[in-house]
Amino acid sequence: MATLTVTEDELQKIGHVLLNSENSLAERFRALFTLMNINGPDAVKIICEGFKDSSELLKHELAFCLGQMQDLTALPTLEEVLEDKNQPIIVRHEAGEAIGALGQMESLPLLNKYLDHESKVLKQTCELAVMRIKHVHSNQLGSDSPFSSVDPAPAFNKDKTCKELKDILLDPEQTLFDRYRAMFSLRNISTPEAIDALVKGLDCDDSALFRHEIAYVLGQMADKHAIEGLSEKLKDMSDDPMVRHECAEALGAVDDPRCKEILSKHLTDNDLIVKQSCEIALDMNECETQHQFQYADTLEKIRIS
Structure with missing residues (x-):
């Protein structure tokens, strides 16, 4: 994914729109997708801060964007979110899918832990993520x-x-x-x-x-x-x-x-x-x-x- 050129000040202002819960959810979503388009480790770092928010929908979308951005600096946070039992299943599912999107063989042991999880959504998400990673590395x-x-x-x-x-x-x-x-x-x-x-x-x-x-x-x-x-x-x-x-x-x-x-x-x-x-x-x-x-x-x- 191509990156946009922005100043540090502009990046922080966009991040403030995303992370400020007093803003409308619509404004915050537009800021999130702006950061996704900017891409790069600094944008990833700001997006990762959003998992402290209370909105399930926003956190679900944060994880989705991190998977699409293809920046491996997001991987530790996505792994933490997947393992965090205090996060809603819909958020943990999207983190698992994003881990699959990043396609790292090193992620397989973690994903394999969830192949018999009590949540069918989480179990199936991690099954798909495992299969995607294996497919990516099989040269098919x-x-x-x-x-x-x-x-x-x-x-x-x-x-x-x-x-x-x-x-x-x-x-x-x-x-x-x-x-x-x-x-x-x-x-x-x-x-x-x-x-x-x-x-x-x-x-x-x-x-x-x-x-x-x-x-x-x-x-x-x-x-x-x-x-x-x-x-x-x-x-x-x-x-x-x-x-x-x-x-x-x-x-x-x-x-x-x-x-x-x-x-x-x-x-x-x-x-x-x-x-x-x-x-x-x-x-x-x-x-x-x-x-x-x-x-x-x-x-x-x-x-x-």
């Missing part, structure tokens, strides 16, 4: 992400049809790693048929982790064809909050006025992480629908203030 090929993202599993090479990928995606007898590979392959295909397959995957009842990742992928695609499926899952109060929250954020990425209406209805949701995700998603959606130049605009705001 996979398709690159057209979204410039570091994915928990590589897409298959382009030798499978949409139907074949859908069959793998929906088959609970397949390994979760291969189902993830099918999911990212369908994302890369990005046809209405592929989106329909992914939306069908939102009803897989064997893994909340998998459903949440499908919602994330649909958010990456930001296609109007997925709005109905994401909306129905967001409304499903019986599903895991980590799934519903990801559906909210996915809707925020779609340039369509219907998304604003859908998200607004959940601003009083009983689950805090879903409620806060809708707040963030509405801010993202405003950026999309008004065609603002970029969402991560904290550096720009500091420079013109």
